[in-house]
Amino acid sequence: MDKLDPTVAGLVLLAALMHASWNAVVKSDPDRLASFGLVMLAGCVASLFIVPFVGAPAPESWGFLIASVLIHCAYYYFLLKAYAVGDLSHVYPIARGLGPTLVAVFSGVLIGEYLSWRETAGVVLVSLGVAGLALARGLPSADDRRATALAVLTGCTIAGYTVVDAMGARASGNAIGYIAWLNILEGPWVFVVACLKRRAAIIPYIRKYWWRGTAGGTVAAIGYGIAIWATSVSPVAHISALRETSVLFASLMGMYLLRESFGAKRFVAAIVMVCGLLLMNFKIV
Numbered sequence: 001m002d003k004l005d006p007t008v009a010g011l012v013l014l015a016a017l018m019h020a021s022w023n024a025v026v027k028s029d030p031d032r033l034a035s036f037g038l039v040m041l042a043g044c045v046a047s048l049f050i051v052p053f054v055g056a057p058a059p060e061s062w063g064f065l066i067a068s069v070l071i072h073c074a075y076y077y078f079l080l081k082a083y084a085v086g087d088l089s090h091v092y093p094i095a096r097g098l099g100p101t102l103v104a105v106f107s108g109v110l111i112g113e114y115l116s117w118r119e120t121a122g123v124v125l126v127s128l129g130v131a132g133l134a135l136a137r138g139l140p141s142a143d144d145r146r147a148t149a150l151a152v153l154t155g156c157t158i159a160g161y162t163v164v165d166a167m168g169a170r171a172s173g174n175a176i177g178y179i180a181w182l183n184i185l186e187g188p189w190v191f192v193v194a195c196l197k198r199r200a201a202i203i204p205y206i207r208k209y210w211w212r213g214t215a216g217g218t219v220a221a222i223g224y225g226i227a228i229w230a231t232s233v234s235p236v237a238h239i240s241a242l243r244e245t246s247v248l249f250a251s252l253m254g255m256y257l258l259r260e261s262f263g264a265k266r267f268v269a270a271i272v273m274v275c276g277l278l279l280m281n282f283k284i285v
Contacts, residue, residue: 038213044187
């Protein structure tokens with residue numbers, strides 16, 4: 001699996017757009033915890049309807065499923081904390097850019113997929129892009145430092161669940177079944193936390209914004225499902241890198257939909273990062 005099929009590449013780019021879209025939905029909501037809870041719950045419910053038709057993954061993959069759920073819970077925590085203090089166009093590119101970089105660096109040790117010189121050059125460009133985003137407005141303020149630190153922690157969890165899910169999907173013998181069960185097992189927890197923290201306010205929120213959660217959850221589940229399936233048939237570092245072209249989608253959404261101040265330096269840093277991600281994934285035939 002040293003090359004990426006054009007059909008797989010196209011689906012992964014669609015997944016990248018989907019991922020940036022549901023993140024924009026959550027970031028734009030006045031109650032991000034409730035919004036995120038609905039997004040995750042919608043994906044869980046949708047998967048419950050799918051499971052009877054796709055079957056269960058092999059027993060060898062269930063350890064990976066449990067590990068992925070735990071890592072995803074940490075990911076959700078850091079992501080929501082980061083969005084509370086930072087812009088989508090700042091947090092998202094750092095987190096999503098760092099994730100595939102770590103995957104590329106460690107995938108050789110963990111799953112036997114080693115980097116070429118070209119992929120190494122891509123890692124360097126992504127790292128420069130991350131640094132450029134973090135320092136685009138000069139020395140960061142206290143909020144910027146906190147947002148950057150939380151984005152870095154988010155990126156570490158992204159790398160963790162990407163590798164775990166790639167290994168799990170391959171061990172499952174049934175990538176679609178693995179995806180469905182992952183959505184079911186990880187889906188309820190953010191919503192449970194939202195109910196505990198919002199209490200009586202959660203019901204009026206659901207009545208008013210249920211459509212946002214349903215749309216966001218459907219997009220999130222399909223997008224990540226495509227990504228996991230792709231890692232089961234293609235090199236995980238390449239899929240991870242190509243999927244993170246979502247940083248450019250998120251940057252544009254932050255500028256034009258959320259009216260965030262982006263600036264030339266951030267835009268250049270995002271372009272450098274995308275170039276690095278594509279360089280890591282250059283062999284598309």
